[in-house]
Amino acid sequence: MNIHWxxxxxVLAVVRKRTxxxxxxxxxxxxxxxxxxxxxxxxxxxxxxxxxLAEGYRPTEAGQLVAQHAAQMESAEHAMLRxxxxxxxRLEGELTLxxxxxLIAHGLAPVLDEFSKQHPSVTLxxxxxxxxxxxxxxxxxxxxxxxxxPGDTLKGLRLTAQHVTGFASPDWAARMAxxxxxxVDWLVYExxxxxxxxxxxxxxxxxIRMRFDDMVAMSxxxxxxxxxxxxxxxxxxxxxxxVQVPLLPPKPYADIWVVAHPDVWPSAKLEAFRAIxxxxxxxxxxxxxx
Amino acid sequence: MNIHWxxxxxVLAVVRKRTxxxxxxxxxxxxxxxxxxxxxxxxxxxxxxxxxLAEGYRPTEAGQLVAQHAAQMESAEHAMLRxxxxxxxRLEGELTLxxxxxLIAHGLAPVLDEFSKQHPSVTLxxxxxxxxxxxxxxxxxxxxxxxxxPGDTLKGLRLTAQHVTGFASPDWAARMAxxxxxxVDWLVYExxxxxxxxxxxxxxxxxIRMRFDDMVAMSxxxxxxxxxxxxxxxxxxxxxxxVQVPLLPPKPYADIWVVAHPDVWPSAKLEAFRAIxxxxxxxxxxxxxx
DNA sequence: ATTCATCCATGCATTTCTGCATATCCCTGA
DNA sequence: TCAGGGATATGCAGAAATGCATGGATGAAT
Numbered sequence: 197m198n199i200h201w202x203x204x205x206x207v208l209a210v211v212r213k214r215t216x217x218x219x220x221x222x223x224x225x226x227x228x229x230x231x232x233x234x235x236x237x238x239x240x241x242x243x244x245x246x247x248x249l250a251e252g253y254r255p256t257e258a259g260q261l262v263a264q265h266a267a268q269m270e271s272a273e274h275a276m277l278r279x280x281x282x283x284x285x286r287l288e289g290e291l292t293l294x295x296x297x298x299l300i301a302h303g304l305a306p307v308l309d310e311f312s313k314q315h316p317s318v319t320l321x322x323x324x325x326x327x328x329x330x331x332x333x334x335x336x337x338x339x340x341x342x343x344x345x346p347g348d349t350l351k352g353l354r355l356t357a358q359h360v361t362g363f364a365s366p367d368w369a370a371r372m373a374x375x376x377x378x379x380v381d382w383l384v385y386e387x388x389x390x391x392x393x394x395x396x397x398x399x400x401x402x403x404i405r406m407r408f409d410d411m412v413a414m415s416x417x418x419x420x421x422x423x424x425x426x427x428x429x430x431x432x433x434x435x436x437x438x439v440q441v442p443l444l445p446p447k448p449y450a451d452i453w454v455v456a457h458p459d460v461w462p463s464a465k466l467e468a469f470r471a472i473x474x475x476x477x478x479x480x481x482x483x484x485x486x
Numbered sequence: 487m488n489i490h491w492x493x494x495x496x497v498l499a500v501v502r503k504r505t506x507x508x509x510x511x512x513x514x515x516x517x518x519x520x521x522x523x524x525x526x527x528x529x530x531x532x533x534x535x536x537x538x539l540a541e542g543y544r545p546t547e548a549g550q551l552v553a554q555h556a557a558q559m560e561s562a563e564h565a566m567l568r569x570x571x572x573x574x575x576r577l578e579g580e581l582t583l584x585x586x587x588x589l590i591a592h593g594l595a596p597v598l599d600e601f602s603k604q605h606p607s608v609t610l611x612x613x614x615x616x617x618x619x620x621x622x623x624x625x626x627x628x629x630x631x632x633x634x635x636p637g638d639t640l641k642g643l644r645l646t647a648q649h650v651t652g653f654a655s656p657d658w659a660a661r662m663a664x665x666x667x668x669x670v671d672w673l674v675y676e677x678x679x680x681x682x683x684x685x686x687x688x689x690x691x692x693x694i695r696m697r698f699d700d701m702v703a704m705s706x707x708x709x710x711x712x713x714x715x716x717x718x719x720x721x722x723x724x725x726x727x728x729v730q731v732p733l734l735p736p737k738p739y740a741d742i743w744v745v746a747h748p749d750v751w752p753s754a755k756l757e758a759f760r761a762i763x764x765x766x767x768x769x770x771x772x773x774x775x776x
Numbered sequence: 777a778t779t780c781a782t783c784c785a786t787g788c789a790t791t792t793c794t795g796c797a798t799a800t801c802c803c804t805g806a
Numbered sequence: 807t808c809a810g811g812g813a814t815a816t817g818c819a820g821a822a823a824t825g826c827a828t829g830g831a832t833g834a835a836t
Contacts (some may be wrong), residue, residue, distance in 0.1 A: 202490055484722075
């Protein structure tokens with residue numbers, strides 16, 4: 197009658213990952229252990245939870261039912277850990293920050309430096325991720341994000357507005373100033389594959405030369421003179437070998453926010469982080485806007 | 487970073503029970519184990535969860551936070567177990583029934599008999615409880631209850647209506663028929679300490695001789711001739727040595743229901759139980775009403 | 777004041793769990 | 807048809823968790 201709760205967790209992992217090995221990695225145990233915990237859960241519930249197939253474990257209906265409720269247990273655990281973290285008044289231990297790769301590389305370094313100097317007992321863990329980490333699941337404690345609002349369930353402070361405009365190598369910029377009607381090669385981001393109307397009006401010779409799925413690659417291509425890139429002001433201004441192209445008016449872009457889960461928000465470490473970040477962005481506002 | 491989920495359960499039990507030993511009994515392990523699990527949880531969370539006092543463990547704020555979320559995990563587990571139970575199509579294993587003590591003793595026996603004959607692989611577990619067991623927490627699978635509705639979150643079938651009237655030893659009944667204006671000694675139930683108006687009108691000589699907190703004791707007192715008791719028809723009729731007193735009209739009383747949690751309701755064992763119980767009460771309706 | 781019951785801490789032997797190494801199975805692609 | 811990769815089972819030794827017994831402390835009742 198008393199089922200080990202950790203066995204539920206094994207079932208959940210297997211349902212999510214479909215194989216013992218992947219599930220085992222998920223919960224940091226040997227896959228043999230996962231197999232045995234699943235077997236124990238089956239014995240305790242009296243239900244077959246998985247079909248054992250050559251390509252992995254396929255959950256039965258009962259298995260899915262168990263996993264579904266185990267997922268609820270898991271989110272209760274996450275809420276608990278957030279709650280504990282939020283009421284933590286200590287300035288020591290780990291603090292995990294996530295931010296877009298390029299923001300970390302070009303603008304956040306002084307913040308990290310300052311924070312680790314002021315709070316040497318805190319180990320900063322940086323996750324330079326292009327994907328959005330799940331702050332509910334504590335994949336990170338705090339995030340710097342570029343967006344129009346803090347996000348559904350999250351709390352946030354707007355650090356600064358941003359503008360975007362075209363940047364290119366100096367010779368491109370010179371050519372565009374000399375002959376605005378001439379050909380202009382653009383490098384664009386896969387997710388925004390079209391040029392805005394105002395760009396085509398200003399430079400009728402615009403054409404898309406390449407599409408990139410990665411902003412780092414794209415900006416180094418621009419540095420090498422392959423073409424013009426629309427990018428946030430702070431980025432174009434801090435990348436050597438790039439200058440702002442003429443005639444194009446900088447346009448508003450998504451703001452920069454510092455966000456965290458409201459449960460975690462009050463923690464001392466996060467407060468300390470914000471105390472450094474907010475003034476930092478306020479002072480450097482001119483870097484980000486036109 | 488990977489906390490054993492069973493450690494949370496230990497914390498929850500200690501917060502609920504206040505001492506290691508009681509908590510240990512709750513979760514069927516040695517109290518030493520509870521102590522160690524709590525210690526492990528404290529190490530893993532980095533928080534002190536309890537103050538160790540001579541009279542037991544007192545939870546800190548952090549401890550209460552953990553317990554609160556562990557309770558959520560626990561109810562997710564209960565929901566899971568209910569779900570598994572509800573989709574169980576087997577007519578074997580255990581089935582736990584709860585019902586008021588007196589109903590089991592006087593009226594339910596044939597149902598139990600019939601059920602165990604038809605389904606010999608099912609082990610019936612009977613909990614004759616005067617308190618209401620928590621069907622959410624699976625303290626029982628199914629309940630026979632005397633009430634006006636199935637209950638907030640539960641599903642139910644009305645088995646029969648009931649009437650209530652006065653019962654006493656034959657000499658009391660004879661005396662009351664002879665001299666309705668004479669003295670009548672009543673034995674009443676603590677929770678309904680007053681006699682209804684219509685009783686006092688019919689028998690102006692009524693007086694309360696004793697109050698009981700237990701219906702079994704009260705009915706045997708009536709059997710011994712100590713006085714008159716208002717009780718459900720089925721009970722008065724099935725207790726030897728008691729007869730219905732004259733003049734008093736039987737009054738409607740709370741109905742009898744068979745109830746279960748909606749998650750568990752569809753299970754084969756419960757269906758089988760209802761298949762026996764419902765017709766049984768339908769046939770014996772005359773026992774319960776005037 | 778003393779006894780008693782209750783509760784917690786700790787050391788030790790045992791049971792249980794875990795990880796590793798090996799064997800087996802199945803599907804896929806040459 | 808046969809080799810190879812990925813997946814699951816199983817035997818065994820080491821690690822971890824558990825239960826028991828002992829000892830000490832505290833508070834309630836006599």
